[in-house]
Amino acid sequence: MSGLAMPKPDDATMRRRDEIVADMRIIVPGEGVVDAANSMRAFESDGLTAYRQLPLVVVLPETVAQVSRVLKYCNDRNIRVVPRGSGTSLSGGALPLEDAVLLVMSRFNRILEIDFPDRIVVAQPGVTNLGITTAVEQEGFYYAPDPSSQIACSIGGNVAENSGGVHCLKYGLTANNVLGIEMVLMNGEVVRLGGSHLDCEGYDLLGVMTGSEGLLGVVTEVTVRILKKPETARALLIGFSTSEQGGQCVADIIGAGIIPGGMEMMDRPAIHAAEDFVHAGYPLDVEALLIVELDGPGVEVDHLIGLVEAIAYRNGSTTCRISQSEQERLSFWAGRKAAFPAVGRISPDYYCMDGTIPRKELPHVLAGMRELSEKYGLGVANVFHAGDGNLHPLILYDANVPGELDKAESFGADILRLCVKAGGVLTGEHGVGVEKRDLMPEMFNQIDLDQQMRVKCAFDPNHLLNPGKVFPQLRRCAELGRMHVHRGQVAFPDIPRF
Numbered sequence: 001m002s003g004l005a006m007p008k009p010d011d012a013t014m015r016r017r018d019e020i021v022a023d024m025r026i027i028v029p030g031e032g033v034v035d036a037a038n039s040m041r042a043f044e045s046d047g048l049t050a051y052r053q054l055p056l057v058v059v060l061p062e063t064v065a066q067v068s069r070v071l072k073y074c075n076d077r078n079i080r081v082v083p084r085g086s087g088t089s090l091s092g093g094a095l096p097l098e099d100a101v102l103l104v105m106s107r108f109n110r111i112l113e114i115d116f117p118d119r120i121v122v123a124q125p126g127v128t129n130l131g132i133t134t135a136v137e138q139e140g141f142y143y144a145p146d147p148s149s150q151i152a153c154s155i156g157g158n159v160a161e162n163s164g165g166v167h168c169l170k171y172g173l174t175a176n177n178v179l180g181i182e183m184v185l186m187n188g189e190v191v192r193l194g195g196s197h198l199d200c201e202g203y204d205l206l207g208v209m210t211g212s213e214g215l216l217g218v219v220t221e222v223t224v225r226i227l228k229k230p231e232t233a234r235a236l237l238i239g240f241s242t243s244e245q246g247g248q249c250v251a252d253i254i255g256a257g258i259i260p261g262g263m264e265m266m267d268r269p270a271i272h273a274a275e276d277f278v279h280a281g282y283p284l285d286v287e288a289l290l291i292v293e294l295d296g297p298g299v300e301v302d303h304l305i306g307l308v309e310a311i312a313y314r315n316g317s318t319t320c321r322i323s324q325s326e327q328e329r330l331s332f333w334a335g336r337k338a339a340f341p342a343v344g345r346i347s348p349d350y351y352c353m354d355g356t357i358p359r360k361e362l363p364h365v366l367a368g369m370r371e372l373s374e375k376y377g378l379g380v381a382n383v384f385h386a387g388d389g390n391l392h393p394l395i396l397y398d399a400n401v402p403g404e405l406d407k408a409e410s411f412g413a414d415i416l417r418l419c420v421k422a423g424g425v426l427t428g429e430h431g432v433g434v435e436k437r438d439l440m441p442e443m444f445n446q447i448d449l450d451q452q453m454r455v456k457c458a459f460d461p462n463h464l465l466n467p468g469k470v471f472p473q474l475r476r477c478a479e480l481g482r483m484h485v486h487r488g489q490v491a492f493p494d495i496p497r498f
């Protein structure tokens with residue numbers, strides 16, 4: 001894995017590989033253990049495909065008891081474990097380690113309970129995000145958080161990443177829609193947090209788990225809230241001749257107290273790529289295109305459409321179309337939903353970043369991004385969850401040109417620094433993983449990072465669950481006292497600092 005420092009593989013674990021594989025076969029009999037190199041290739045990376053690594057062994061448990069036994073076995077023998085759902089993470093959270101068991105949760109694929117009166121679904125973690133909506137849509141319900149990867153990503157992975165999507169502006173992220181989980185700690189203990197009721201007892205450990213990127217425990221069951229589908233949904237397609245106008249329009253819509261069901265923006269390169277790909281009817285003479293969807297009772301939607309149209313006009317919109325049918329609404333979204341693969345057609349490779357800024361900083365950050373694009377000599381197409389201030393710049397590069405991946409990574413890091421400087425944060429929904437790990441000190445000082453690490457230590461004191469992710473330094477829990485450097489001798493010199 002070029003350029004990415006990961007924890008040094010543990011020699012003792014590597015030497016015992018055959019024994020570990022044999023023991024895994026006893027715990028998970030049948031076809032639940034994959035150890036041949038060519039079969040493990042399918043698991044060597046996640047959605048951040050720039051990095052690849054074969055794991056020690058792949059284990060696909062089917063029951064909570066098996067998960068518990070695998071984790072306890074590994075904990076007792078100091079073996080690292082990387083949890084994995086569907087492997088769509090864009091930040092390398094599910095990237096395997098050479099000396100770690102890759103614990104794949106995809107066989108946990110059943111819906112356990114649907115309770116329409118209480119509006120909840122209990123699902124195993126390997127059920128896809130879309131699978132939950134599919135299970136309840138015949139009764140007019142749906143699960144609101146809708147990552148673009150929803151056809152493939154698992155609900156367990158959504159909890160681990162606190163995933164979002166177009167609908168999250170109005171209906172909240174995964175954190176706002178998960179009511180309870182069952183999880184297994186690294187020592188094998190099975191714990192339940194929350195449930196079908198609205199609040200967790202005690203400390204909000206459910207909140208701690210949501211977005212914990214597989215570092216604290218393995219989720220084995222998820223209870224989510226489902227919502228009734230809105231009576232009406234209509235969308236506006238609004239074009240602007242500058243992205244500053246588009247950004248200001250977004251700020252004004254929210255400022256007017258309107259919370260759309262979705263509000264997404266694309267810049268010129270993304271508009272052109274999407275239009276060439278799906279022929280959604282997008283205007284090609286604009287610099288910024290805004291899709292605003294309003295949902296709810298028909299009368300309310302009609303009223304809000306009028307307000308949004310007026311705000312767009314005041315901000316200098318050059319074109320504004322309002323969907324007149326469900327088919328037209330879907331066609332407005334078709335280009336946005338296909339924006340990532342569309343950009344994949346105009347560049348051999350792209351690197352998808354994920355940062356969040358205060359909405360009002362959008363024009364300033366976009367201008368900064370343009371300067372960076374010139375500095376690095378690489379193109380960038382922008383697709384954003386504009387209402388949330390969540391940016392997804394797609395940096396265009398060619399992995400076959402020596403040095404271009406490094407350039408794309410430096411460009412991406414500078415974009416995230418720009419977001420933090422503008423009062424934003426390093427990630428919106430894709431997580432830190434390995435991708436943004438080394439940028440954590442841009443946002444947190446050592447005291448902040450130590451405090452976060454203490455939470456990790458409370459769950460996993462031996463630091464065996466998904467090490468090398470999120471934290472820029474691998475530190476023993478015992479080291480979390482004040483760092484004492486004696487005559488230039490750093491404590492625990494054997495622990496890698498990356």
Ligand SMILES: Cc1cc2nc3c(=O)[nH]c(=O)nc-3n(C[C@H](O)[C@H](O)[C@H](O)COP(=O)(O)OP(=O)(O)OC[C@H]3O[C@@H](n4cnc5c(N)ncnc54)[C@H](O)[C@@H]3O)c2cc1C
Nearest residue numbers: 085086087088089093147148154156157160164214219429
């Ligand atoms: C084309 C594309 C579009 C995307 N669009 C979006 C989007 O709109 N919004 C968004 O938020 N994300 C998006 N993503 C990112 C990704 O789909 C999400 O992060 C998703 O939640 C990952 O789920 P997964 O099952 O694939 O998890 P994985 O990739 O397998 O794992 C992700 C992380 O979760 C941990 N994990 C997985 N399962 C468990 C478990 N059961 N218990 C504990 N930890 C676990 C892993 O260790 C890892 O750290 C997109 C990805 C792609 C490829």
